[in-house]
Amino acid sequence: MSLYHETAAIVTGPSTHGGSLKSRIFGNKDLKSPPAQVYALAFESSKWSAILKEVVENSQLLQQERKLTPALSVLLVHDLLLAKKGIALPASHGLRVAVEKHKARIQAEFTRARIRRKCSTVEALKAAVDAQLGPPHPRWIRVNTLKSTVDEQLDTTFKGFEMVATVEEVMASASTGKRLICLDATIPNLIAASPGIDFTKTEAYKAGAIILQDKASCFPAYLLDPRPEHGDIIDACSAPGNKTTHLAGILHERGFAEGQRILAFEKDKQRAKTLEKMVRTAGSDKVTVIRPGADFLKTDPNAPEFRSVGALLLDPSCSGSGIVGRDDTPEFHLPSPGGSRSPASVNDANPKNLKRKRESPPTQTVLVDDDGKETIVSSEQALQTRLEALASFQLKILLHAFAFPAATRVTYSTCSTHAAENERVVAAALRSDVARQRGWRLLRRDEQPRGLREWPVRGDPAALPPDEDENENGAGAGAGAGYGGSREALAEACVRADREDGRGVMGFFVAGFVRDAKKGGEDDDDDDDDDDEGPYVRDAQGRIVRDENGIPTIKKTGKKAIEVVEEIKGPGVEIRFGEGEPEDGDGPFERDADGRIIRDADGMPTLKGGRRDEEDEEEGDNEWGGFED
Numbered sequence: 017m018s019l020y021h022e023t024a025a026i027v028t029g030p031s032t033h034g035g036s037l038k039s040r041i042f043g044n045k046d047l048k049s050p051p052a053q054v055y056a057l058a059f060e061s062s063k064w065s066a067i068l069k070e071v072v073e074n075s076q077l078l079q080q081e082r083k084l085t086p087a088l089s090v091l092l093v094h095d096l097l098l099a100k101k102g103i104a105l106p107a108s109h110g111l112r113v114a115v116e117k118h119k120a121r122i123q124a125e126f127t128r129a130r131i132r133r134k135c136s137t138v139e140a141l142k143a144a145v146d147a148q149l150g151p152p153h154p155r156w157i158r159v160n161t162l163k164s165t166v167d168e169q170l171d172t173t174f175k176g177f178e179m180v181a182t183v184e185e186v187m188a189s190a191s192t193g194k195r196l197i198c199l200d201a202t203i204p205n206l207i208a209a210s211p212g213i214d215f216t217k218t219e220a221y222k223a224g225a226i227i228l229q230d231k232a233s234c235f236p237a238y239l240l241d242p243r244p245e246h247g248d249i250i251d252a253c254s255a256p257g258n259k260t261t262h263l264a265g266i267l268h269e270r271g272f273a274e275g276q277r278i279l280a281f282e283k284d285k286q287r288a289k290t291l292e293k294m295v296r297t298a299g300s301d302k303v304t305v306i307r308p309g310a311d312f313l314k315t316d317p318n319a320p321e322f323r324s325v326g327a328l329l330l331d332p333s334c335s336g337s338g339i340v341g342r343d344d345t346p347e348f349h350l351p352s353p354g355g356s357r358s359p360a361s362v363n364d365a366n367p368k369n370l371k372r373k374r375e376s377p378p379t380q381t382v383l384v385d386d387d388g389k390e391t392i393v394s395s396e397q398a399l400q401t402r403l404e405a406l407a408s409f410q411l412k413i414l415l416h417a418f419a420f421p422a423a424t425r426v427t428y429s430t431c432s433t434h435a436a437e438n439e440r441v442v443a444a445a446l447r448s449d450v451a452r453q454r455g456w457r458l459l460r461r462d463e464q465p466r467g468l469r470e471w472p473v474r475g476d477p478a479a480l481p482p483d484e485d486e487n488e489n490g491a492g493a494g495a496g497a498g499y500g501g502s503r504e505a506l507a508e509a510c511v512r513a514d515r516e517d518g519r520g521v522m523g524f525f526v527a528g529f530v531r532d533a534k535k536g537g538e539d540d541d542d543d544d545d546d547d548d549e550g551p552y553v554r555d556a557q558g559r560i561v562r563d564e565n566g567i568p569t570i571k572k573t574g575k576k577a578i579e580v581v582e583e584i585k586g587p588g589v590e591i592r593f594g595e596g597e598p599e600d601g602d603g604p605f606e607r608d609a610d611g612r613i614i615r616d617a618d619g620m621p622t623l624k625g626g627r628r629d630e631e632d633e634e635e636g637d638n639e640w641g642g643f644e645d
């Protein structure tokens with residue numbers, strides 16, 4: 017089968033089978049033609065197909081040449097008009113002859129299509145067609161400080177490039193063919209280069225001195241801001257290793273503390289091999305301990321090996337909806353076999369209309385997450401179900417990280433644009449027991465490293481329900497219930513990147529969490545729950561399940577909390593549920609100045625009035641942690 021027949025089968029096959037165009041082509045073992053050639057023809061023809069459909073229909077090609085199918089006609093006419101070497105078939109091949117016979121008419125229709133779009137040259141038409149794909153993205157190159165410096169790279173890899181001041185100038189060079197670079201103003205050691213330049217053949221790339229990494233993907237390690245005093249750093253979801261090696265680069269510049277390591281978890285053994293290769297090439301293998309096939313969620317945060325873990329970077333699997341070029345293949349427009357003349361669809365070249373087209377929900381989309389799991393999203397409901405499953409896993413990872421006893425910094429990131437995987441996961445994490453007991457809070461914008469403090473694209477407050485603490489003006493009443501402040505404050509602390517806003521980045525989200533090491537550590541009296549989620553039974557969303565009187569059930573015993581309280585409370589202690597705070601608002605036990613329950617040497621709480629709870633001791637139930645959710 018020829019290149020054209022194979023490509024026609026791909027572009028007309030169901031796009032929901034086999035994932036993105038790239039994976040459908042490169043994963044197709046039956047292809048006879050080189051996959052790269054099939055991909056280039058499929059992609060470029062799709063990009064031009066709205067115009068080519070018009071040309072084929074208006075030239076009546078399909079009526080004249082009955083053996084041509086609509087898909088074949090678009091592919092062949094594409095190469096006839098736009099490929100440097102024309103149709104890639106021998107001159108006597110039937111398909112080539114069938115199209116070239118009508119060359120004059122086809123070219124005349126192409127000229128008419130161009131003029132209808134008010135493009136004075138073919139170059140101008142090409143630029144209009146490229147505009148369909150949104151702003152061109154620069155090549156982002158992170159200089160790996162373990163192996164090189166920006167100055168060294170400017171003198172070698174980027175010799176001959178012209179330095180400009182802004183990324184907008186770099187992006188604009190897509191149409192001029194100039195080779196431009198600029199030093200990024202947000203992330204240290206990051207360079208933006210003109211779109212379309214292939215750096216994978218350079219010596220620096222092969223040696224691991226430069227790493228191709230989108231600017232937004234550099235946010236998490238920079239926000240985590242790892243330092244020698246943080247002890248071991250966990251990268252919980254590491255492969256392919258962009259952020260693992262970035263962490264190593266930052267720590268290298270600051271100087272690793274004696275024995276300080278990066279512990280890199282990767283559940284997928286196959287992906288762990290890529291991680292190993294990347295870590296080795298980047299020269300960070302001596303400071304990185306890779307756990308191939310290890311599930312971060314199965315680690316015991318209190319295990320001695322994690323005693324000195326001070327910071328964790330969490331970049332879990334997500335829907336990947338922010339990734340540039342993952343499934344951005346333009347629609348393939350087929351000409352009508354009947355040859356009805358196309359209306360002069362000038363709107364197809366109007367970038368405004370094209371953008372609207374891209375944004376309108378596709379009839380059927382395939383979500384491909386980092387685990388390679390594909391979900392056909394044919395309805396809003398199917399998308400919501402997938403997002404809920406991802407968000408529940410992402411929240412679990414975050415709460416697990418909060419439980420590491422010495423941890424004081426955590427970053428949570430996704431390459432998703434969905435609030436369900438982003439702001440809402442952050443809000444749910446802040447509402448969790450483990451966050452409250454250990455004192456985790458968001459790293460405010462004014463506390464972030466300068467580059468991200470100044471980065472203007474922030475979280476979306478509208479994506480969040482009002483906080484329990486928030487008054488009707490939207491102002492937060494302070495920490496405590498809910499996520500401890502206003503929606504605006506939470507959103508301001510979150511960092512987003514928008515792939516459509518002309519800053520040349522992929523869609524991304526990151527938030528940082530910090531806590532005071534003294535609160536909720538191993539010795540903290542309040543921190544005696546069964547697991548990360550506290551002592552009460554919870555629903556799938558992590559909310560405490562209460563009965564009609566507002567009474568929670570204790571996980572360990574299966575008893576209603578009131579029954580236990582009845583068991584442990586002494587005479588005269590009145591506890592009211594469902595009306596807010598019991599008694600004076602602090603519960604029945606004595607508390608210290610910081611509000612923590614006072615316990616004796618055996619860990620038993622002391623009831624107000626001085627009585628230690630005997631029955632509780634008899635039951636052997638010393639897990640009681642008060643009334644806080």
Ligand SMILES: C[S@@+](CC[C@H](N)C(=O)[O-])C[C@H]1O[C@@H](n2cnc3c(N)ncnc32)[C@H](O)[C@@H]1O
Pocket residue numbers: 233252253254255256257258259260281282283284287310311312313331332333334386387
């Ligand atoms: C978004 S990717 C990470 C990208 C990576 N941080 C980078 O910048 O190169 C998510 C990765 O997490 C891995 N993963 C998912 N769940 C995991 C778990 N429970 N424990 C460890 N790794 C996990 C997936 O296999 C996938 O390789």
